[in-house]
Amino acid sequence: MSDEIPKSAPPKPKSHGRLSVQASLTPRDLMADLRVAGAWRAKVITLFPEAFPGVLGLSLTGKALDLGLWALETIDLRGFGLGRHKNVDDTPAGGGAGMVLRADVLGPALETAAYGTPQDRGAWPVIYLSPRGKPLDQAMARRFAAGSGVTLLCGRFEGVDERVLEHYGVEEVSLGDFVLTGGEIAAMALLDATVRLLPNVLGNQASTEEESFSVGLLEHPQYTKPAEWMGRAIPDVLQSGHHGKIAEWRQAQSEAITRARRPDLWAQREKRKT
Ligand code: SAH
Numbered sequence: 001m002s003d004e005i006p007k008s009a010p011p012k013p014k015s016h017g018r019l020s021v022q023a024s025l026t027p028r029d030l031m032a033d034l035r036v037a038g039a040w041r042a043k044v045i046t047l048f049p050e051a052f053p054g055v056l057g058l059s060l061t062g063k064a065l066d067l068g069l070w071a072l073e074t075i076d077l078r079g080f081g082l083g084r085h086k087n088v089d090d091t092p093a094g095g096g097a098g099m100v101l102r103a104d105v106l107g108p109a110l111e112t113a114a115y116g117t118p119q120d121r122g123a124w125p126v127i128y129l130s131p132r133g134k135p136l137d138q139a140m141a142r143r144f145a146a147g148s149g150v151t152l153l154c155g156r157f158e159g160v161d162e163r164v165l166e167h168y169g170v171e172e173v174s175l176g177d178f179v180l181t182g183g184e185i186a187a188m189a190l191l192d193a194t195v196r197l198l199p200n201v202l203g204n205q206a207s208t209e210e211e212s213f214s215v216g217l218l219e220h221p222q223y224t225k226p227a228e229w230m231g232r233a234i235p236d237v238l239q240s241g242h243h244g245k246i247a248e249w250r251q252a253q254s255e256a257i258t259r260a261r262r263p264d265l266w267a268q269r270e271k272r273k274t
Helices: 017-024 027-037 059-067 103-114 138-146 162-167 184-195 243-261 263-273
Strands: 014-016 040-046 070-076 126-135 149-154 171-174
Touching (some): 040 103, 040 184, 138 184, 149 184
Parallel strands (some): 040 070, 040 149
Antiparallel strands (some): 014 070
């Protein structure tokens, strides 16, 4: 645990979900309360804390947040800004367009986030969402879910001072090969992909074992009622009730789709087999 209290009085981080309503716990919430104690936690450093929990507050991730199966804390970067105007950025050294988030603003924010978290980056990764990062994938989400939490740094403008990334051992993760205006949407995507893998968040645990990427394949097509729509029928085999044949059909479809759409995934899979 990091026991160094940041020197400047940090702005109070804002909690979402169960942790923010602990004062009003009723006895029937005891079970949920127990889960909160060891719950997986996310700390998000951002200039836009009001963007959170956003979509993460809805549906399964939102219900899990309310139940205390995970906890979300936002840390407002503006609060660490310098001077009367709370400046967080300045012009790039060496010239060029845009603004860069300052190391002496990001540093105290990261120190505040580190308070009470394991120093071991394996147990608690510190991540900067960045187009230069390793592309987010299912294996990464599994690794993050296996730890006790994450700290996410959302960039804005041209990005952050490089020295901060070096000094704090920050891992860079990208949402994909495109440029967003800020790290918040990428942070939400990372959290959604991770939180749904935490125990008890999805009603049906088996569904994460069969879905796309879990075995290096894309998912087979899915159908539901009505049996016929716009002249299109559901494939006969799915209505046959023959579980063996259905599994075989789904496997063949998964393989064909992966091969056609993602030759890179298919090649990796073939390589693993040899
Ligand atoms: N000048 C930078 C882009 C800055 S975009 C460059 O060319 O690499 C502003 C912020 O948006 C970044 O600091 C980062 O936090 C976020 N961002 C942009 N694209 C992203 C992506 N593909 N994945 C994750 N975060 C991204």
